[in-house]
Amino acid sequence: MKLTFLIAICLFASTVCSAQHKYSSKTGTIDFEASVPSFEEVKAVNENVSAILNTDNGEFASLALVKGFRFKIALMEEHFNENYIESSQFPKAIFKGKLQDFVFSEVSESVSEYMLKGTITIHGVTEPFETSVKLKKVNDVIELQTEFELKPEKFNIKIPKIVSNKIATEVFVKAMYSLSN
Amino acid sequence: MKKKIVFLIVMLVLVVGAYTGYKYLYKDHRNITKEVAVVETSAAQLQEQFQNNAAEALLNKTLTVTGIVTQIEGKSITIDDKVHCSFKYEMKGVQVGDEIHLKGRCIGYDDLFEIVKLDQSTLITAE
Numbered sequence: 001m002k003l004t005f006l007i008a009i010c011l012f013a014s015t016v017c018s019a020q021h022k023y024s025s026k027t028g029t030i031d032f033e034a035s036v037p038s039f040e041e042v043k044a045v046n047e048n049v050s051a052i053l054n055t056d057n058g059e060f061a062s063l064a065l066v067k068g069f070r071f072k073i074a075l076m077e078e079h080f081n082e083n084y085i086e087s088s089q090f091p092k093a094i095f096k097g098k099l100q101d102f103v104f105s106e107v108s109e110s111v112s113e114y115m116l117k118g119t120i121t122i123h124g125v126t127e128p129f130e131t132s133v134k135l136k137k138v139n140d141v142i143e144l145q146t147e148f149e150l151k152p153e154k155f156n157i158k159i160p161k162i163v164s165n166k167i168a169t170e171v172f173v174k175a176m177y178s179l180s181n
Numbered sequence: 182m183k184k185k186i187v188f189l190i191v192m193l194v195l196v197v198g199a200y201t202g203y204k205y206l207y208k209d210h211r212n213i214t215k216e217v218a219v220v221e222t223s224a225a226q227l228q229e230q231f232q233n234n235a236a237e238a239l240l241n242k243t244l245t246v247t248g249i250v251t252q253i254e255g256k257s258i259t260i261d262d263k264v265h266c267s268f269k270y271e272m273k274g275v276q277v278g279d280e281i282h283l284k285g286r287c288i289g290y291d292d293l294f295e296i297v298k299l300d301q302s303t304l305i306t307a308e
Contacts, residue, residue, distance in 0.1 A: 026265050026294060027254050048257065048267050048300060050293045065289040065298055067241055074210040081241075088240055091289040 021055040021104070023142050023179035030064050030175045032150075034168040042076065042167055044069040051177045053142060058102025060116060060144075062175070064093045084157050085123055094121045095129065107137045116146065125155040142179040149173065213286045213301040216243040224248030224261035227297050231290035236297075245284045245305065250277050258283075259296065266302040275304070 028049035034042045046069045051062040066087040071077040081087040097118015106112065111134050120129040133146040149170045152159060159167055219242045222230075227246060230236040248260030257267040258275060266285050275281060285299030 024294075025254075026259070026291075026296070026298075027257055027267070048265070048288070048298055050291050052293055061293055063291055063293045065291065067286075067288040068298065068300055070300075073206075074208050075206055077210070088237070091240060092292075 021181065022052055023055055023181045024050070024052040025177050025179045026050050028062065028175065028177035030069075030173065032069075032171050032173045034152075034171040036166055036168050039166040040073065040076070042071075044071045044077070044080065046070070049175070049177070051144070051179060053099075053144070053179050055102075055104040055142075058099035058114075060095070060097055060099055060118070062095045062177070066091055066093055084152070084159065090122075090124045092121075095119070097129070099133070099135075107135055107142065109136055109138055111136045120150075122150075123155045123157050127154055140180065142177075144177045144179060145175070147172070147174050211286075213243050213284065214303045218243045218245040218284055221245045222247075224264040224297075227287075228261075228263040228295070231297050232295075236287075236290070239287045240289060242287055243284060244287050244299065245282065246299070247280070247282045250275060250279045250281055253277060258302075262296070264297045264299060265291070265294070266299040268302050268304075272304065 027047060028051045029045065029047050030049050031043065031045040036042075046064050048068050049062060049064040051060065053060045066085050067081060069077070069080065071080065095118060097116055100115040100117060102114055113132050113134055115130060116133045117130040118128075119126050121127075131146050131148040133144055135145075136143050149172055151170060153169075220239065222244060224246055225248075227236075227239075227244070230239070246260065246264055246266070248264060250258055250260055251262045252259040253272070253275065256269070256271050257265060258272060258281070259265045260281065260283075266283055282305045283299075283302050284305055285302030288298050288300050290297050
């Protein structure tokens with residue numbers, strides 16, 4: 001009798017735990033650009049980025065599969081994967097962190113800004129990272145958007161001298177997610 | 182006369198060189214739809230392979246996968262909650278619960294959702 005009671009409590013507790021409020025998407029978009037004027041555009045888009053936001057505490061995680069970045073020029077995509085980002089060895093780019101002072105009930109149809117702090121892992125290198133993100137909620141879908149700059153050298157990505165004048169030293173990144181529960 | 186021939190040969194070499202150079206720099210993207218799949222598998226098998234860390238060889242390869250549609254999100258379809266496949270267009274006529282057979286390029290394993298991701302997918306219709 002005691003045992004069944006215990007089991008019942010455990011089951012109840014586990015359902016309570018799993019009932020965290022999570023908003024997520026498997027089709028977030030990240031694009032980056034490192035173009036230099038008058039040279040070929042260095043730009044790629046990944047439309048299959050995963051992200052999960054825990055609306056109870058503002059924890060946010062995002063994962064992009066590096067091979068999912070598509071360039072206009074096939075050879076550029078090949079070089080990006082094989083020589084720079086080495087996507088076979090490091091297939092994932094991951095962000096893990098937390099929205100600062102996040103209160104879910106304050107998110108509305110008008111845009112509000114939050115600081116997002118955490119760590120970003122690219123090319124096997126983890127770096128502390130923070131950026132400001134814009135949030136709004138329309139019809140129970142949370143739109144999260146952010147823009148920031150990253151330096152390839154910080155992530156141990158080496159750009160050969162011959163092409164270094166054709167690739168910007170700061171990579172401009174834009175990320176957009178429509179998170180639903 | 183000799184000069185003319187030399188000139189013509191030089192021109193020819195230049196033109197051919199420029200053409201092959203251009204072709205190399207601006208070669209076409211892979212056409213996954215026309216590639217022959219290296220592996221035919223089911224969604225469950227594919228996920229298991231990645232969870233056992235035995236799937237590195239599948240990265241960037243063209244696969245065909247079979248499974249039941251569990252979620253449709255814009256231009257992408259998740260099958261058996263295990264494989265997420267993105268298409269170029271919204272797939273009209275596919276509904277949750279349908280069994281589908283598709284071809285796509287494997288881009289890796291997503292730890293957040295514990296799913297394998299494919300891109301450039303196309304449906305394979307039964308013949």
